[in-house]
Amino acid sequence: MSESSPPRTAPARTPLADAPQGGALLRSLTGLLARWLPGQRWFAGKGRPMGGLTLVAATELLPCTAQGTTPGLLHLLIRTRAEEGDPAQAPPSVDCYQVLLGVRPALPPALGPALVGRPTEGPLRGRAVYEALHDPRLAGLLLERLRTPGRIGALRFTPAPGASVPAGLPPRVLTGEQSNSSVVYGDAHILKLFRRVSPGVNPDLELPLALAEAGSDRVPAPAAWFEAHVQEPPPDGDRSPAERAPEPLTLGVLTPFLGGSVDGWQLALQSLGHRTDFTSAxxxxxxxxxxxxTALAGALPTDVLRRPQLEQTANGMVERLTEATAAVPALRPYGSGLRRAYEALGAFARRGGTCPVQRLHGDLHLGQVLLTPDPRGRGSHWSVIDFEGEPARPLTDRRRPGPPVRDVAGMLRSFDYAACQHRTGGPWVEEWSRANRAAYCRGYAEASGNDPLAQRELLLAYETDKAVYEVLYEARHRPAWLHVPMAAIRRLAQGAD
Structure with a gap:
């Protein structure tokens, strides 16, 4: 154990969270956090007025009220609630966020951009409160906590059996992420911090652990992780807190950092830019x-969808299309053509067709795969990352088994997205997309024994559903990209391959 490593058994007491300090702490930070949270990339409530903040848990990883220049490190779980709106509309959203705050009497100039504010009351009055991940000293402490098993307040740190995590690795925060935050330590490990958290094991921990146990080398195995164990108040009419067994909240996962790797999106754009063949990749x-x-199906439970479930699936796709068409006028001319894909799925079910379901990636695209050169010069190796699924969906949905063809459809749509980034466009770019989509399906069929093209009704329905989702997303968040899924919508509405 290094000199900077925390003790294996740390005191569970967290003074700032103790009554009455917990209420004073939240009051002192509420205004600062209410202004700061909506400006973060990972905050999901953009555009909605915040109705209130609730402190779920506060844990001092380093003392925050000590004298001197040593920084404090405060871990918070904060529940936010959107302002009450029209009662006829959906109920206001309630989310729980993980926040790590550094605390110093004075903030060094290098940390100025990370400032959250200075409380004017409470136990942190007059101190500089800032985003802790940007402080190398505090980000380094987080790694040391992950290297040593134990519990501190609401937090439990768990190194994976047999994993080797070196001490003292220099941290650097990655930029550009949307729903989470990541810190790279040296060139050895990367810590993914989940910002919006829910009770239950996050799939980005659960599935890589299952794959590692199954011996798969396609996914980096977790080296350590940490969770929060908190007692949430029960809904009205539910059992008392003492009778409920709360699930932990997965807060972060440390995995090996695949240095020298390039994601599939960048490789595809390079292929398009240089007009090189990409079908082998x-x-x-x-x-x-x-x-x-195949490894997930062997490690975790599977099932089969039959007629009732498949018809329900098709109906759900129709409902999503109806909602998207109402929101995006550009979709309306293609509604009847797109519905044919869902009608074909219903007909497939009535003919006795079935569909296997299992645990999936859930959000598979070219940005979620990394190609790493073999250090021995024997080619390259694809790795799959980010098993979190679509972060906007509830955790229970993301942990639900689904058809493998859903992941396949997501990757096929990603080839189309890459092709649409090519400035010149034209027949060559369209052929690039068709050729790579076909090559991907051939590779999948050879390795699994199940050809995604053999049950065309399933693949077409899921690809259409994905394209409709993309139209709605782009219209709301990136209107300049709307033409990308609309090109697929026109093709799919015509029933073209």
Missing amino acids: SHSLGRATAEVH
Whole structure:
């Protein structure tokens, strides 16, 4: 154990969270956090007025009220609630966020951009409160906590058995992420911090652990993780807190950092920019996807969707199309053509068709796969990352088994997205997309024994559903990109491959 490592058994008492200090702490930070949270990339409530903040848990990882220049480190779980709106509309959203705050009497100039504010009351009155991940000293402490098993207040740190995590690795925060935050330590490990958290094991911990146990080398195995164990108040009419067994909240996962790797999105854009063949890479990516699916099916429960479930699935797709068409006028001319894909799925179910379901990646695209050169010069290796699923969906939905063809459809849509980034466009770009989509499916079929094209009704329905989702997303968040899924919508409405 290094000199900077925390003790294996740390005191559970967290003074700032103790009554009456917990209420004073929240009061002192409420105004600062209410202004700061909506400006963070990972905050999901943008555009909605905040109705209130509630302190779920506060844990001092380093004392925050000590004298001297040593920084404090405060871990918070904060529940936010949107302002009450029209009662006829959906109820206001309630989210729980993980926040790590550094506390110093005076903030060094280098940390100026990380400032959250200075409380004017409470136990942190007059101190500089700032985003802790940008302080190398505090980000380094977080790694040391992960290296040593134990519990501190509401937090439990768990290194994976047999994992080797070196001490003293220099941290750097990655930029550009949307829903989470990541810190790279040296060139050895990367810590992914989940910002919006829910009770239950996050799939980005659960599935890589299951794959590691199954011996898969397609997914980096977790080296350590940490969770929060908190007692949430029960809903009205529910059992008392003493009778409920709360699930932990997964807060962060430390995994090996794949240095020298390039994600599939960048590789695809390079291929398009230089007009080079990419089908070999797409074929091997299809094989990698199938290997991950096969390993997950062997490690975790599976099931089969039959007529009632498939008809319900088709109906759900129709409902999503109806909602998207109402919101995006550009979709309306293609509504009847798109519905044919869902009608074909219903007909497939009535003919006795079935569909296997299992645990999936859930948000598979070219940005979620990394190609790493073999250090021995024997080619390259695809790895699959980010098993969190679509962060906007509830955690229970993301942990639910689904058809493997859903992941396949997501990757096929990603090839289309890459092709649409090419400035010149034209027949060559369209052929690039078709060729790589076909190569990916061939690789998947060879490795799994199940050809995604063999049950065309399933693949077409899921690809159409994905394209409709993309239209709605782009219209709301990136209108300049709306033409990308609309190109697929026109093709899919015509029933083209």
